Amino acid sequence: MKQTGFIFDLDGVIVDTAKYHYLAWKKLANELGFEFTHEQNELFKGVSRKRCLEILLEIGKVKATQIQFDQWMIEKNEDYLEYIKHMDASEILPDVPKVLKYLKDKNIPIALGSASKNAQPILEKVDLLSYFDVIVDGNNVTKAKPDPEVFLMAAEQLGVKPEKCIVFEDAVAGIEAANAAKMISIGIGDAEILAAAKYNFSDFTQIDVSFLNTLIS
Ligand code: B16
Ligand code: MG
Numbered sequence: 001m002k003q004t005g006f007i008f009d010l011d012g013v014i015v016d017t018a019k020y021h022y023l024a025w026k027k028l029a030n031e032l033g034f035e036f037t038h039e040q041n042e043l044f045k046g047v048s049r050k051r052c053l054e055i056l057l058e059i060g061k062v063k064a065t066q067i068q069f070d071q072w073m074i075e076k077n078e079d080y081l082e083y084i085k086h087m088d089a090s091e092i093l094p095d096v097p098k099v100l101k102y103l104k105d106k107n108i109p110i111a112l113g114s115a116s117k118n119a120q121p122i123l124e125k126v127d128l129l130s131y132f133d134v135i136v137d138g139n140n141v142t143k144a145k146p147d148p149e150v151f152l153m154a155a156e157q158l159g160v161k162p163e164k165c166i167v168f169e170d171a172v173a174g175i176e177a178a179n180a181a182k183m184i185s186i187g188i189g190d191a192e193i194l195a196a197a198k199y200n201f202s203d204f205t206q207i208d209v210s211f212l213n214t215l216i217s
Contacts, residue, residue, distance in 0.1 A: 005108070034061075036060075046171025049076070111158050115138050136151075146174075147177060148180040151177055169197070170189045184199075185198050
């Protein structure tokens with residue numbers, strides 16, 4: 001078993017894809033005849049695509065047959081893929097590459113733990129794929145965050161004990177999942193919203209080398 005491992009969420013931690021998810025969900029809501037606000041989009045962070053559609057339909061009070069539901073899932077994803085088509089390294093959130101490089105240079109194992117089924121192509125687009133030893137995403141898990149499955153699977157594949165894993169997360173469900181896995185949770189974003197995290201930072205520019213060294217040792 002290796003000493004310490006780091007697990008990164010994708011959306012809201014490495015890149016801000018939430019804005020593209022929002023546009024695609026808003027387009028579907030508008031087609032179905034109702035509005036979808038930025039505030040409502042907060043509920044969708046870290047939540048699986050299927051659960052997002054269920055919430056969206058609850059918001060719009062729309063009833064769907066299974067065929068319609070499946071069709072809207074496909075439609076939303078096609079629109080989302082269109083929005084992210086032109087993503088590149090300029091969309092990486094501040095200081096993320098710096099932290100990844102620091103850990104990589106120290107041979108610390110790194111995993112992605114994301115709910116997204118589009119995680120791997122996004123990492124390729126922003127040219128960060130080579131930093132990750134392990135990728136666990138929406139294609140591998142059966143239980144969505146706040147269930148700890150995604151992070152436990154990542155720890156196992158990294159060969160690191162769960163309690164030696166550090167998780168960076170921007171979503172409440174993600175912090176709950178990391179805590180349930182008995183990992184060290186670090187909230188990236190609003191400290192009030194992510195109050196359940198062990199540590200909180202507004203973004204990676206606030207995380208310095210000495211803090212990373214403390215986590216590693
Ligand atoms: P997809 P994360 C999550 O990514 C997003 O925060 C969430 O809004 C989205 O619904 C989910 O991925 C599924 O994404 O439709 O691409 O499979 O934060 O877990 O990296
Ligand atoms: Mg996220």
